[in-house]
Amino acid sequence: MSQLKNDTFLRALLRQPTEYTPVWLMRQAGRYLPEYCETRKRAGNFMKLCMSPDLATEVTLQPLARFPLDAAILFSDILTVPDAMGLGLYFAEGEGPRFERPLRDEWEVRNLSVPDPMDKLRYVIDAVRQIRVALDGSVPLIGFSGSPFTLACYMIEGSGSSDWSKVKTMLYSRPELLHHILDVNAQAVAAYLNAQIEAGAQAVQIFDSWGGALGHRAYREFSLHYMKQVISLLKREHDGQKVPVIVFTKGGGLWLEAIVESGCDAIGLDWTVDLASARARVGHQVALQGNIDPSTLFGSPAVIAQETCAVLAEYGHGSGHVFNLGHGISQYTNPEHVALLVETVHRESRQYHAQ
Numbered sequence: 001m002s003q004l005k006n007d008t009f010l011r012a013l014l015r016q017p018t019e020y021t022p023v024w025l026m027r028q029a030g031r032y033l034p035e036y037c038e039t040r041k042r043a044g045n046f047m048k049l050c051m052s053p054d055l056a057t058e059v060t061l062q063p064l065a066r067f068p069l070d071a072a073i074l075f076s077d078i079l080t081v082p083d084a085m086g087l088g089l090y091f092a093e094g095e096g097p098r099f100e101r102p103l104r105d106e107w108e109v110r111n112l113s114v115p116d117p118m119d120k121l122r123y124v125i126d127a128v129r130q131i132r133v134a135l136d137g138s139v140p141l142i143g144f145s146g147s148p149f150t151l152a153c154y155m156i157e158g159s160g161s162s163d164w165s166k167v168k169t170m171l172y173s174r175p176e177l178l179h180h181i182l183d184v185n186a187q188a189v190a191a192y193l194n195a196q197i198e199a200g201a202q203a204v205q206i207f208d209s210w211g212g213a214l215g216h217r218a219y220r221e222f223s224l225h226y227m228k229q230v231i232s233l234l235k236r237e238h239d240g241q242k243v244p245v246i247v248f249t250k251g252g253g254l255w256l257e258a259i260v261e262s263g264c265d266a267i268g269l270d271w272t273v274d275l276a277s278a279r280a281r282v283g284h285q286v287a288l289q290g291n292i293d294p295s296t297l298f299g300s301p302a303v304i305a306q307e308t309c310a311v312l313a314e315y316g317h318g319s320g321h322v323f324n325l326g327h328g329i330s331q332y333t334n335p336e337h338v339a340l341l342v343e344t345v346h347r348e349s350r351q352y353h354a355q
């Protein structure tokens with residue numbers, strides 16, 4: 001039996017009946033919350049925030065103190081894994097993530113090794129344990145990792161990119177080198193997620209933010225294949241509870257049937273997909289998570305309520321839907337609009353779950 005006071009999110013992921021549609025938001029702890037900005041200032045910078053289990057716990061709980069969200073997500077970043085591999089992650093003010101030592105030479109690729117999560121990523125694992133204690137069974141905790149391919153994008157490019165030209169150059173000129181990186185990443189991600197699960201993560205999400213930048217054949221060979229490998233290595237049960245796995249490939253809406261084959265329990269969808277047809281395509285095989293356009297939150301309260309209702313209606317009756325944004329929340333979002341969205345999901349979804 002579950003010790004959780006609210007396990008609606010976990011039940012929805014497993015397509016079991018719920019009373020309403022659960023909701024959480026990608027990047028729910030972040031700069032749109034003044035209290036996050038205050039804690040980040042106190043920490044000095046973003047990495048110090050991630051590396052302090054006390055502060056990571058504090059910011060994980062901030063959105064839950066404001067909104068009745070149905071899940072907490074570990075506060076960390078996907079790029080902690082390549083940092084633990086020795087690439088030297090830093091955040092230049094206002095410029096996003098960068099690596100001091102991106103993978104530029106073949107010997108650097110050949111030297112890559114799988115970091116022991118209990119050593120180099122201990123601060124994340126400690127944060128997971130501490131967050132579980134602080135949550136006190138109120139809602140489940142989501143652990144996460146980047147996908148092997150999305151991590152490789154930053155490791156090769158050294159920063160974000162609009163076209164990932166260094167990654168694609170390697171893909172089409174030295175595919176065996178990219179496969180080697182992806183193989184190491186898949187083992188690293190599996191070990192990292194398993195350590196989070198053992199420390200108390202009750203569901204995990206694999207963020208494949210850049211898989212959608214690939215061609216359809218390349219997506220299967222260089223992104224999906226390695227997520228499948230990760231999933232096959234995961235502990236899917238802990239403390240007698242199933243640990244559902246969510247795969248979120250941004251831009252992956254055309255490939256849902258293939259993503260089902262990864263063995264995931266749920267697929268995260270961006271806002272380009274119509275939930276009704278997505279549901280018809282995946283049938284009863286997986287749950288769906290998403291997918292309102294995060295920019296909707298820039299609209300008026302009336303528009304936010306209307307669009308939220310439209311997304312709920314698109315999924316329709318029955319379980320298997322977790323409401324979320326189609327991507328991370330913008331730093332310019334008004335927190336009052338988030339409150340309205342969460343309230344609307346909880347109130348208006350009940351009609352779709354009537355027994």
Ligand SMILES: Cc1c2[nH]c(c1CCC(=O)O)Cc1[nH]c(c(CCC(=O)O)c1C)Cc1[nH]c(c(CCC(=O)O)c1C)Cc1[nH]c(c(C)c1CCC(=O)O)C2
Pocket residue numbers: 025026027028029030031040046073074075076077078079096097144160207209250328
């Ligand atoms: C690609 C990616 C990254 N990080 C992440 C992804 C995958 C999801 C996605 O596609 O957005 C994942 C991530 N990053 C962060 C979380 C925290 C958990 C949550 O609340 O969802 C999660 C799940 C915190 C963060 N990660 C980052 C911030 C902003 C940092 C700050 O406070 O300055 C937060 C709250 C920094 C970060 N980290 C990354 C980028 C591109 C940036 C800069 C983006 C920006 O400036 O908005 C890499």
